[in-house]
Amino acid sequence: MKAADKAAQQGALKVDENGRRKNAAQRARALMERKSDSMPVVQFVGERQERHVTAEMVDPAPRGGIVEVAQQHYLLRLIVSRQLAQQYAASVLGLLWSYIQPGMRFAVYFFIFGVVLKTHQGTPNFALRLFAGMVFMHFFTETWTKATQSIWNNRALVLKMRVPREVFPIASMLTAAYHTGPQVVILIACCAVVGWHFSFAAVLALLLGFALLLTFATAMALYFSALNVLYKDFQNIVSTITQFLHFLVPMMYSYSVIAALGKDHQAAYQLYMANPLAEAVMLMQRCFWFPTLNNQSQFAKQFPPDLWSRGLIMLAVSCVLLVFSQRFFARVESKFPERL
Amino acid sequence: MAESIVVDHVTKDFTMHYHRTLKQMAVATLRGLPLKEEFQAVNDVSFTVEQGESVGLMGLNGSGKSTLLKLINGVMRPNQGTIRTRGRIAGLIATGAGFHPQMTGRENLYLNGAILGMSENEINGKFDEIVEFAGIGKFLDTPVSHYSSGMYARLGFAIAIHVDADIFLADEVLAVGDRPFKKKCLAKMQEIRTQGTTIFYVSHAAASVRAMCDRVLILESGHLNFDGPCDDGIRYLQYDDDDDDENSLEGMVDEELGADI
Numbered sequence: 359m360k361a362a363d364k365a366a367q368q369g370a371l372k373v374d375e376n377g378r379r380k381n382a383a384q385r386a387r388a389l390m391e392r393k394s395d396s397m398p399v400v401q402f403v404g405e406r407q408e409r410h411v412t413a414e415m416v417d418p419a420p421r422g423g424i425v426e427v428a429q430q431h432y433l434l435r436l437i438v439s440r441q442l443a444q445q446y447a448a449s450v451l452g453l454l455w456s457y458i459q460p461g462m463r464f465a466v467y468f469f470i471f472g473v474v475l476k477t478h479q480g481t482p483n484f485a486l487r488l489f490a491g492m493v494f495m496h497f498f499t500e501t502w503t504k505a506t507q508s509i510w511n512n513r514a515l516v517l518k519m520r521v522p523r524e525v526f527p528i529a530s531m532l533t534a535a536y537h538t539g540p541q542v543v544i545l546i547a548c549c550a551v552v553g554w555h556f557s558f559a560a561v562l563a564l565l566l567g568f569a570l571l572l573t574f575a576t577a578m579a580l581y582f583s584a585l586n587v588l589y590k591d592f593q594n595i596v597s598t599i600t601q602f603l604h605f606l607v608p609m610m611y612s613y614s615v616i617a618a619l620g621k622d623h624q625a626a627y628q629l630y631m632a633n634p635l636a637e638a639v640m641l642m643q644r645c646f647w648f649p650t651l652n653n654q655s656q657f658a659k660q661f662p663p664d665l666w667s668r669g670l671i672m673l674a675v676s677c678v679l680l681v682f683s684q685r686f687f688a689r690v691e692s693k694f695p696e697r698l
Numbered sequence: 699m700a701e702s703i704v705v706d707h708v709t710k711d712f713t714m715h716y717h718r719t720l721k722q723m724a725v726a727t728l729r730g731l732p733l734k735e736e737f738q739a740v741n742d743v744s745f746t747v748e749q750g751e752s753v754g755l756m757g758l759n760g761s762g763k764s765t766l767l768k769l770i771n772g773v774m775r776p777n778q779g780t781i782r783t784r785g786r787i788a789g790l791i792a793t794g795a796g797f798h799p800q801m802t803g804r805e806n807l808y809l810n811g812a813i814l815g816m817s818e819n820e821i822n823g824k825f826d827e828i829v830e831f832a833g834i835g836k837f838l839d840t841p842v843s844h845y846s847s848g849m850y851a852r853l854g855f856a857i858a859i860h861v862d863a864d865i866f867l868a869d870e871v872l873a874v875g876d877r878p879f880k881k882k883c884l885a886k887m888q889e890i891r892t893q894g895t896t897i898f899y900v901s902h903a904a905a906s907v908r909a910m911c912d913r914v915l916i917l918e919s920g921h922l923n924f925d926g927p928c929d930d931g932i933r934y935l936q937y938d939d940d941d942d943d944e945n946s947l948e949g950m951v952d953e954e955l956g957a958d959i
């Protein structure tokens with residue numbers, strides 16, 4: 359009884375399979391008939407030459423990561439200049455917008471925090487300290503928001519051409535750097551005007567702060583650009599976070615406020631300081647603002663006593679984050695074509 | 699002769715995701731709806747192509763031809779198996795070239811060239827030739843989103859064919875062009891064929907494949923079911939069933955070819 363059932367079932371399956379094949383063959387015939395004239399016939403003429411390709415047999419989709427991006431600098435340059443041109447296409451003031459917006463924000467912060475709330479009292483060159491922080495925060499938020507959308511915005515290319523896909527978030531970072539560069543020049547000019555005293559500590563702070571900012575920004579750019587392909591929510595999440603990111607680093611108020619907070623709320627203090635951007639901003643202030651003061655010893659309280667070790671630890675953490683993001687990116691990247 | 703493409707037991711799964719946002723996913727999970735489903739677009743495919751071989755890829759729509767080409771040119775990675783290729787790969791896959799809609803034809807030309815591995819000098823050197831071949835003339839500085847699908851395909855093909863690639867992949871993109879342009883493209887492909895470039899040509903037009911290719915691969919719902927000479931492949935596609943009357947169908951094919959030539 360059971361065996362008979364099975365046999366009957368198998369018979370039915372076989373018929374089904376045969377029917378499917380017949381159906382497919384029929385469709386193939388119909389298609390070929392219909393399309394027989396879709397492409398013209400061009401006969402081969404001439405003589406066949408042999409082509410000697412010296413290259414090795416390789417994987418057509420190597421996992422080169424950001425190293426491969428660095429090798430393709432011509433491509434990177436094209437994409438960056440494209441982004442720059444596109445950002446301000448059909449706008450009258452063009453590139454000026456990237457100065458107007460941070461300029462306005464600077465004016466507002468200066469007015470609210472400096473003039474109204476008087477956080478500048480007891481802080482000489484308050485504007486300079488605010489500006490030093492804002493320039494680099496601007497670089498970071500620009501990188502982060504633009505990079506997060508970069509893969510999605512370039513999906514036409516991602517779907518059709520083989521490129522190391524890290525090229526898009528990296529290009530967003532370079533675009534942000536292009537916009538920030540002139541602001542850094544202005545910052546340096548301001549320092550020179552106010553009077554900047556050379557010290558090795560300042561140079562070291564610059565190097566450490568810059569390395570920290572760069573690794574952290576790259577890590578976040580890679581991670582969120584990939585994440586945004588999987589879940590489009592992240593571009594909104596990122597732009598929401600960047601709205602208040604400026605308030606989470608000590609530039610409108612001084613570090614001593616946070617240190618005072620730490621006396622009662624140790625956990626909140628540690629959480630605040632766990633933000634690599636807080637260290638990066640303070641290192642930049644240590645480089646640009648601090649050396650312009652005349653009686654520096656009086657303002658040592660404006661930085662945490664363990665600024666250097668915290669900076670180094672955060673650099674190490676950011677390097678780990680970068681490795682992690684690159685791995686995540688490489689893993690998710692093979693799914694891009696079906697998720698876009 | 700050296701190997702040009704080696705495809706070894708390659709499988710490509712696609713995961714169909716039904717939901718895009720976190721909210722939709724949460725709702726679906728609560729209701730116990732499936733979040734995704736998997737199927738094989740390319741299923742355990744193996745073959746080797748020698749340098750200079752010209753291969754026709756045939757099969758019904760949805761049988762995995764474009765997916766296979768994407769795997770070969772590196773846009774996608776196989777879930778299982780390995781692919782190895784030798785030299786520079788160029789071509790046109792699926793509908794239209796990889797253009798950025800907001801960029802002009804000129805910008806896309808440079809970007810595409812750079813992605814395909816050309817240097818700035820190389821692109822500058824071939825620029826006029828490419829524009830001439832594409833015949834887009836005064837539209838060169840118009841964003842490609844304003845192009846007709848024919849112009850789009852023409853520019854894409856013109857760039858890809860001038861890259862001097864070792865492997866050239868031509869999907870059905872050419873189907874959108876007008877007939878003189880198709881002829882021009884196929885002539886150009888025959889020209890690079892004489893230079894020993896490996897060619898993949900996807901088309902449903904039997905006579906055209908026969909003239910262009912030395913060999914035919916046939917995909918059927920992801921499986922490579924035929925790999926052999928052109929004539930046999932075309933016969934395979936047309937009379938899959940043995941119980942069909944061979945003679946009458948033979949006559950039909952001859953008629954078709956007659957119409958085409």
Ligand SMILES: Nc1ncnc2c1ncn2[C@@H]1O[C@H](COP(=O)(O)OP(=O)(O)O)[C@@H](O)[C@H]1O
Pocket residue numbers: 695696697712713714739757758759760761762763764765766
């Ligand atoms: N990005 C994708 N995501 C999910 N499914 C896809 C994707 N691309 C193709 N497919 C599916 O894979 C199968 C093979 O498609 P394709 O390779 O384009 O076939 P062909 O080129 O032979 O017409 C089809 O069923 C198609 O729906």
Ligand SMILES: [Mg+2]
Pocket residue numbers: 763764765792869870
């Ligand atoms: Mg296709």
